[in-house]
Amino acid sequence: MEFVLMMVCSKSILHTSSLLVTVIASMLVPTALSGNSSKGILFIAVDVKQPLSDQGPFDVVLHKLAGKEWSQMIEDYGQKNPNVTVLDPPDAIEHVNNRQSMLEDVADLNLPDYYGRVTVPRQLVFTTDPSSIPHEVTKEGLKLPLVAKPLVVDGSAKSHELFLAYDKVSLAKLEPPLVLQEFVNHGGVLFKVYIIGEFIKVVRRFSLPDVCKRELSKIAGVFPFPRVSCASASADGADLDPKVAELPPSPLLEMLARELRLRLGLQLFNIDIIREYGTRDLYYIIDINYFPGYGKMPDYEHIFTEFLLSLEQSKYEKVLVA
Numbered sequence: 501m502e503f504v505l506m507m508v509c510s511k512s513i514l515h516t517s518s519l520l521v522t523v524i525a526s527m528l529v530p531t532a533l534s535g536n537s538s539k540g541i542l543f544i545a546v547d548v549k550q551p552l553s554d555q556g557p558f559d560v561v562l563h564k565l566a567g568k569e570w571s572q573m574i575e576d577y578g579q580k581n582p583n584v585t586v587l588d589p590p591d592a593i594e595h596v597n598n599r600q601s602m603l604e605d606v607a608d609l610n611l612p613d614y615y616g617r618v619t620v621p622r623q624l625v626f627t628t629d630p631s632s633i634p635h636e637v638t639k640e641g642l643k644l645p646l647v648a649k650p651l652v653v654d655g656s657a658k659s660h661e662l663f664l665a666y667d668k669v670s671l672a673k674l675e676p677p678l679v680l681q682e683f684v685n686h687g688g689v690l691f692k693v694y695i696i697g698e699f700i701k702v703v704r705r706f707s708l709p710d711v712c713k714r715e716l717s718k719i720a721g722v723f724p725f726p727r728v729s730c731a732s733a734s735a736d737g738a739d740l741d742p743k744v745a746e747l748p749p750s751p752l753l754e755m756l757a758r759e760l761r762l763r764l765g766l767q768l769f770n771i772d773i774i775r776e777y778g779t780r781d782l783y784y785i786i787d788i789n790y791f792p793g794y795g796k797m798p799d800y801e802h803i804f805t806e807f808l809l810s811l812e813q814s815k816y817e818k819v820l821v822a
């Protein structure tokens with residue numbers, strides 16, 4: 501079996517050490533350049549300025565690009581080539597690149613709770629007039645502290661600039677569009693669940709420390725905080741309180757990943773999950789990221805390759821059945 505993948509990513513992504521670069525460096529380019537199409541995968545980098553049909557045919561489109569023009573190009577290509585697999589459809593990506601819509605599907609999930617309950621923190625969206633924020637927050641009964649997050653995630657550093665707010669008055673200093681999300685104490689550790697099709701891998705990362713009532717009553721203001729749970733903040737192997745460190749049960753993660761994959765219409769994403777401190781099984785999803793840096797995921801080369809091969813295998817099986 502041989503199939504052709506087309507890869508596209510923006511310059512900004514190429515400059516960060518994301519999966520695309522890591523994979524190109526370690527797996528794809530050698531495969532494509534050497535002509536040794538081991539496992540049958542041929543990767544072709546695409547020039548987005550040229551028509552796609554002049555560069556194909558492709559079996560799979562793998563990309564992390566946004567924008568109307570690009571979405572249109574992919575849609576047109578898909579219409580002319582109904583057998584192409586787009587990873588992932590631009591409208592599904594856009595849905596999770598907005599911090600309001602990304603969590604809506606989780607809130608609607610209604611999973612059975614044998615292995616634990618999964619929910620999302622309460623949050624409000626503000627698109628204009630920051631002076632109304634304190635009043636709205638009081639009216640809606642959101643509890644402090646609050647995490648302020650830019651509404652749209654667009655791959656820029658600014659869309660990851662978050663603030664922790666300790667009092668309501670200071671909220672008027674924030675810059676909409678943003679979401680204000682209730683902060684949930686979780687013992688300073690979060691679970692990052694990587695999803696690649698049907699495959700799941702969970703890792704522990706350090707996170708923001710808990711905020712106690714005393715601290716809340718003594719501090720006022722909104723404070724920026726750095727990317728606390730980035731890859732360098734791996735908490736796997738750290739000496740942690742076992743109650744905090746215990747991973748969410750696998751059946752819960754499997755059920756959650758399956759449901760989200762279907763609802764979101766995505767194959768490549770990760771989820772940030774925290775467990776409320778002092779509970780055994782109350783989980784909050786606080787973030788979903790499209791096509792995250794898989795290069796940091798243990799054993800990603802093997803998993804990603806198997807995933808790509810499974811796409812073609814399932815197409816082949818469908819043809820046999822039809």
Ligand SMILES: Nc1ncnc2c1ncn2[C@@H]1O[C@H](COP(=O)(O)OP(=O)(O)OP(=O)(O)O)[C@@H](O)[C@H]1O
Binds near residue numbers: 682684706727786789
């Ligand atoms: N509601 C919350 N309760 C407790 N901690 C939170 C909450 N929201 C965010 N955090 C902390 O802030 C970090 C950053 O928040 P979030 O994951 O939403 O931002 P991000 O910029 O999208 O991050 P990523 O790099 O994963 O894309 C989380 O990893 C977690 O440590």
Ligand SMILES: O=P(O)(O)O[C@H]1[C@H](OP(=O)(O)O)[C@@H](OP(=O)(O)O)[C@@H](O)[C@@H](O)[C@@H]1OP(=O)(O)O
Binds near residue numbers: 516518519729791796
């Ligand atoms: O840069 P990293 O490898 O950390 O990957 C991060 C990725 O950046 P990249 O796409 O430039 O790789 C981010 O994408 P944008 O929102 O900025 O588009 C986002 O998905 C983060 O959640 C990823 O961090 P992780 O969740 O995997 O810890």
Ligand SMILES: [Mg+2]
Binds near residue numbers: 772787
């Ligand atoms: Mg996150």
Ligand SMILES: [Mg+2]
Binds near residue numbers: 653787788789
């Ligand atoms: Mg995120």
